[in-house]
Amino acid sequence: MSAAPAVRRRRRSRVPALFLLPFCLLFAAFFVAPIGYAVYQSLFTTQRSGLGLGAAQTVFSGLANYAAALRDAAFTGSMLRVLLFMAVETPVMIIFALLLALALDAASVRFPALFRSAFFAPYGVPGVIASLLWGFIYVPGISPVVQVLGGVGLHPDFLGPQTVLWSIANILTWEFAGYNMLVLTASLKAIPDELYEAAQIDGAGGLRIAWRIKIPLISGALILTTVFTIIGTLQLFAEPLVLRGLTANISDSYTPNLSAYTQAFTDSNYSMAAAEAVILALAALVLSFVFLRLVQRAGGPGAGGPRAGREAGRRRTGGRR
């Protein structure tokens, strides 16, 4: 080491910045800039006159697009629909994933790796393919399920106006429950065996161990899977888009994402699409924040979970939506 201390210090201070640079550039180019541009675009409207055949003018209109979106019954209806969907689907998803994880974590289970892979497998099926697959199970006249149910006198309409939302919920549960289970399983694996031994010595049975030890210690992972499910349900898009081809009961603005998609690609109204997308993003942000505050007040994440949960979260956001 012949370099003078001052040079070394300067070099050392430059190195982290150098390592951060690729991330910062990519983050700015592919995350900050698009969002900034969408927000910018949402503040303009296109002005035309008469038949609108000449060149149109783009004028600054402040929050007019936001006001129009919130006055639009179809869009607010779609927001309420995904909120209802979220309120039902999130607990169903998390409880189901938790039950699967706990079942596989039980000492008596055979071939846990095999079942874990089987439960996780649907996650590997793209959302569009999953929707097509389930679509065929829902459509009367083709569906073997509808046929069998018809044979015993049941005639369910999976694609009816009141039922189709829950048919979509079923697809989502099928797709993601196994994934959430895996996150929870990873967290369960991190619980030290001594705790179980101590509990057994104290006379705790399997159920009591699950309720008193396992669930509290994976609360961090539970919270994270819940937040991702909240965001995922609000962003519902591919499943209703695919099922639209099979039923009249999914409109072109069935969910906020679908509505923004229609605004952009059917009505060529990119400003309105941007405004709707921003409203949806804000709603997801607020809801996630409210949920996190609620659980913090209730006691905060346990010791075992956060690390596994954080890791899984990164994978999840990179992997799917």
Added chain:
Amino acid sequence: MVVLLAAISACSSGSARTPSSSGGVVHLTFWSWVPNIANAVSLFNSAHKNIQVTLDTIPTGSNGGYAKMLDAVKAGNPPCAAQVEYQEIPTFLLQNALVNIKPWVASSQSLFVPWQWNQGVYNGSVYAVPQASGPMALYYRKDVFSRDGIVTPPRTWAQYAQDAAIIHSHAPHAYITTFPVPDSAWYTALAWQAGTKWFGTSGDHWTVNIANAASQRVAGYWYGLVKKGMVKTENDFTSAWYKDLQDGGVVTWISASWGDAILRQNAPNTAGNWAVAPMPQWASSGFAASNWGGSSTAVLRGCPDPQAAAQFAVWLNTNARSINLLVTDGYGWPAVPSVSSIPSVTGNPKVFSFYGGQNINAVFQQADQNINESWGWIPNVQTTYDALDSAFASAANGNGTFASALTSAQRQTVASLSGAGLKVTSGP
């Protein structure tokens, strides 16, 4: 997030597609999704030394093709010529994406069927050269009709309703057809036949007249059939519907000339059992057919040599050999009145044998000559379709009627056009 990113990428697409003149030769780019249109384009290139066209195959318009075109216009480097369906032309006009090609194509007007020519005419300017249409007729299962004692195909809609009852009473699983609730483009074509004119312009106003009396009559007719359980309400072009075509669950289809390829490909086991008759009529005298679908060649704004592009558009859609190549695959009906010089229309054994040897194109030829010429479209017509889809679906589920669906679509269409800053009049 999908939408955010898509909205962004929309503005950065494209490479240089500007036509370039080298040695007196004009080079143009043409965007289309029509199967095998490349053959017609190479025919054009071999016949023209001074204009050379490069074809880029793009996704169909509604699957992203139009978004791609409009983005290219915005970015300032569009292809010169592009495939645009009739109902989308005003939407393109609203984006200021088309060039008025009247100076170069006006002299060719007489080469085209009048109603098809009019599809490209707005406010006295010509924005597109017609390519192909979908004149409509009644496809029916001859074998089922004769089995059930129906001697001749229905001439009127009243007879069609009677036949619906006969067919359903003979076999409970069989229906005369389906009312495709979420496919209101089909319903629009049926209303077109009844002599209505939903859209138009009057001075500097767009006019919207969806809920007019004739249109209500058509809606009332189908609502009655649906309520009586005489027709199905499953959507067309779905697996369940294809299955019904194959096993006799649905025995007629009121459809366009291009529907022939759909039947042949999806119900090959019924070959020889189908026939084609003219559309049933509302009036006891006279004859009116309708149209479902249609496509044009338009010149996009930003093309440096619109004259050459217009010349290409006219040649592509009037040259007999070119038309023959275009319609061979059943993409659509030619936009020219005389089809006698087009072998793939006059004699097509592969097609005709599916209909027991019937020359079905004679029926479509007659239909194409009897289509209401004043029919036009409005910008963002998809809004109207979506409004109708939802309202028809509600009606089929017991909320409202098909007639009230028209009123609701009328209201939503007017609101959407005024929302886009346009002047619009509700009514004729």
